[in-house]
Amino acid sequence: MNHEIDTLREWIAGSDNIVFFGGAGVSTESGIPDFRSVDGLYHQQYRYPPETIISHSFFAANPEEFYRFYRDKLVVRGARPNRAHLRLAELEREGKLRAVITQNIDGLHQAAGSREVIELHGSTLRCYCERCGKRYPVETVNDSEGVPRCDCGGVIRPDVVLYEEGLDEQNLRKAIGYIREADVLIVGGTSLIVYPAAGLINYYRGNKLVLVNLSETPRDSEADLLVRGRIGEVFSQV
Numbered sequence: 001m002n003h004e005i006d007t008l009r010e011w012i013a014g015s016d017n018i019v020f021f022g023g024a025g026v027s028t029e030s031g032i033p034d035f036r037s038v039d040g041l042y043h044q045q046y047r048y049p050p051e052t053i054i055s056h057s058f059f060a061a062n063p064e065e066f067y068r069f070y071r072d073k074l075v076v077r078g079a080r081p082n083r084a085h086l087r088l089a090e091l092e093r094e095g096k097l098r099a100v101i102t103q104n105i106d107g108l109h110q111a112a113g114s115r116e117v118i119e120l121h122g123s124t125l126r127c128y129c130e131r132c133g134k135r136y137p138v139e140t141v142n143d144s145e146g147v148p149r150c151d152c153g154g155v156i157r158p159d160v161v162l163y164e165e166g167l168d169e170q171n172l173r174k175a176i177g178y179i180r181e182a183d184v185l186i187v188g189g190t191s192l193i194v195y196p197a198a199g200l201i202n203y204y205r206g207n208k209l210v211l212v213n214l215s216e217t218p219r220d221s222e223a224d225l226l227v228r229g230r231i232g233e234v235f236s237q238v
């Protein structure tokens with residue numbers, strides 16, 4: 001892996017237009033399980049598969065059950081940014097990294113100090129009334145019991161994108177813009193199988209596509225540089 005790390009270090013040193021695109025693997029070293037690894041969220045036992053529970057139709061039909069799972073498994077308590085989050089924030093401060101595009105909903109990039117963060121799947125740190133749109137403090141959802149209700153009677157929901165729901169258009173356009181213009185695109189900690197997010201790398205036009213992941217992804221053969229390793233460890237060396 002040393003040779004790959006050297007190359008990544010050189011590419012980072014030589015660029016002021018790096019874009020990072022990541023997923024759940026970026027936060028595992030902060031103690032948050034990813035979705036698809038053997039000890040990930042999708043390999044635990046519930047009455048329904050997690051993909052079903054975090055879908056729009058399930059939320060509409062069984063909000064109690066949705067909230068039990070959501071508070072137990074998706075709300076993150078006490079997690080701290082790891083070396084990957086911290087180094088990415090530093091690269092932005094150094095004027096080298098333009099944006100972090102993430103599928104994560106844990107807010108750890110912002111906690112690390114990153115400013116330009118595009119949250120494709122929303123955030124567990126925000127919530128709003130489904131009916132009237134009123135915003136509520138995050139505790140209204142995360143630290144309450146049962147189904148939280150707005151003054152207007154509507155259900156308060158987390159600002160996260162559920163299965164069957166579309167991604168925010170403006171976010172997508174921004175992400176595509178950054179990726180299209182990027183000199184170095186670093187993709188890390190994502191299985192690259194959930195669309196449309198995974199399709200974003202198709203917009204990259206450069207010749208420095210870096211994939212940093214613990215396991216294989218369907219896009220490995222397209223990488224100009226493949227780094228197989230833990231992302232926090234990798235970023236602590238570049």
Ligand code: OAD
Binds near residue numbers: 024029034189
């Ligand atoms: P996945 O769980 O599908 O993939 C995480 C990837 O990160 C796996 O390929 C792991 O091998 C890798 N990984 C884990 N720890 C790592 C580490 N320390 N360093 C490097 N790689 C590591 O998560 P995502 O690709 O983010 O969507 O999943 C995409 C979407 O599926 C999520 O945003 C979520 C989920 O359903 C929604 O909830 C809408």
